[in-house]
Amino acid sequence: MSDKPLIPVYLDLVPCHGCGACAEVAPDLFGMDQSVERPFLKADEGPENEVRQAIAYCPNDCITTDEE
Template sequence: MPAPSLPLAEASLDLEHCTSCQACVELCPEVFGWDEDQELPYLKTSQGNEEDLRKAAAYCPKDCIQVTSLQRKTP
């Protein structure tokens, strides 16, 4: 029997008020990267583990991260 897959979610960034704290990069490095030139985070990929993305969004001091659940629909 295959292992259950982790719930996926999609992330988006609104960097207008970003404080460059890098919490998102530390908490979810598989989704968020750091642009050294602009000193801002960027999305490596838009999808990741929902729990990790929600944790990163909760730690963002300026609410720059939006998370949308990608729950599978059953027939």
């Protein structure tokens, strides 16, 4: 993950419907558990651009970070 700034990433599965967009746009941060069709976090923080892209692509606002 080189020297890019890292920010926290949180995943709330309650509103998640398993579309898989997070794992497609940020495969280093999210995997998909195909047995339950829900994503899981691979890390508790990631490069800011990847975290923000995953947040932007999630249709159900399941993904968050710490906001200042």
